[in-house]
Amino acid sequence: MNKLQMMSLYRDFRKDLQLIEKQLERSVRSSSPVIQDASMHLLKAGGKRIRPIFVILSAQFGTYEEENVARVAVALELIHMASLVHDDVIDDSDMRRGLKTVKARYDNRVAMYTGDFMFARALETMSAISNQQMHETLAQTMLDICKGEIIQMHDQRRVDQNLRDYLRRIKRKTALLLSTSCELGARVSGTSEENIRRLTRFGYFAGMAFQIVDDILDIVSTDAKLGKPAGSDLLNGHLTLPTLYLLQDEKFVGYMNAAFDETLTEEERKNMLQYIRQSGAIEYAQQMSDRYLQKAMDEIEPLEEGRAKDAFYQIAHFIGQRKY
Template sequence: MEKVKMKLLYSDLKPELDLIEKELEQAVDSESPLLNDASLHLLQAGGKRIRPVFVLLAGKFGTYNIDVMKQVAVPLELIHMASLVHDDVIDDSEMRRGQLTVKAEWNNSVAMYTGDFILGRALEYITDIDSPRLHQVLSQTMIEVCRGEIIQIEDKYKLDQNLRDYLRRIKRKTALLISSSCELGAMVAGADEKTIAHLRRFGYFIGMSFQIIDDILDFTSSDEELGKPAGSDFIQGNITLPILYARNNPEIYRLLKDSLQKELTDAERLHIVKVIRDSSAIDDAKKVSEKYLNKALGELDHLPKGQASKTMRKIAFFIGKRKF
């Protein structure tokens, strides 16, 4: 239901997004039935398509041409998809968006090569754009995303990490790809440099807010709403913002410390989820998300008024307040 509500915010982009969806299906098409099935399995699980949406909206601040915009929107979504497949292998995740992950439906090897294949398709797709600067921004983003994933592995089960570690990690893991979606969409549409800079910063700030809300929802939503077990981040050893705030309570700290790297029963998992949910950590984390949201909205104030900035503002509010 929440996903449907969000799509209504950019319903005027539906024809372009339908085109991008078809392009994504073509992009993951393979002569290998196995690769084809695994790639489509991931693609058909759906998603909010936030990155393509921001590419298209950013393009509205320049010379908008859907045939040009899709050359950026499609590979950025493919890069995101590839990272999800690899994430599920690293985190040993069985479920994503309410269905079995590629690694669960097939195995780790199929998942890793499916991710590599999708990433290769993304690189192939974007070669049609003759812009060294664009390729430089994209390649640097991919490098930083990989660094973020490695940092997440290094930081696993470290309950005593600091806030800076967490923010640095989600910047690379989530915010930069959303930031690049805004930046590259404006760039390929020929927007002026000030507009590109404001859109890049908007994407970064909203990306940070987006990930923090994701981390909050891991504790405040049900298994059914998440499409995976609530508290999955903690079970996998990922120390998120609600945990960082909750650990300040000595009793909660001891509970978390004793539960890390243990095989938890469903009852034990749900107990931890409830303890975090009922603590002040959720409100504390929401305040940080709100700060990033306000910074994102501030960037929009510097952009030309129009339907694109209006829609971006609506999406930003929705992201900051979402419950899915």
């Protein structure tokens, strides 16, 4: 899904997204030039703004209050960006979305505090909302994301892991925040508890599919489209759904060990990617993603017809099809 497709997909909600974009820019303005520069850089690097759009769409099922919807959307995107900055420290990543990461432009210490700053700004943005349950949900989500980050570190380079470990990781890494985006968007609009439940589950299932596709793309896409070397997950010690599928495959395990030991040559990396692509692992992962997308669509089926529901279906469709 590129920017153009996104804009066409988001057409009906462009005004809302523009408001959120403006407030995001205002949010990262800071009296400290380093923080402002680091976070503005991250903001301008783009991203799909999938959390804000989930908030906006979910809020369509109740009474849409522009200002409060924007607050929730901005807070969730800031939390997402903060966790990206902290993740880059962990992964020792120098590139993200084709641009240098905060930690590469500055250092780990700036990356840590820029992340902290964005978290704090997210809370400040949310503090204007007086719905206590929303604060509880958000705090719980942040806790679960933190635990997930530690689990991900713990699972790094571990070969004694299975599908359940993987699903637990991507739940905390991606699905939870998307699920919370839908829940808080729905809640801030005051729709029915039944609608809130359905939208929350939609966000969760769509998030699981989204991360599986992301993990597939890390293997099947090109360095240029990814903005970082294909196969980065494995190079960083992260086993994903396609590579877990190959843990019994001797040839793959050879590649994997070299990747973990950082002895994999550039040619071997390309051969490895080729090998994974023709192994059936991609189709296996794709099927699982499709099953999650079907569950997501089933969840919102009973919801009121309209532009928001259409857009959710389109997004689910795009998640399944997306090439970068």
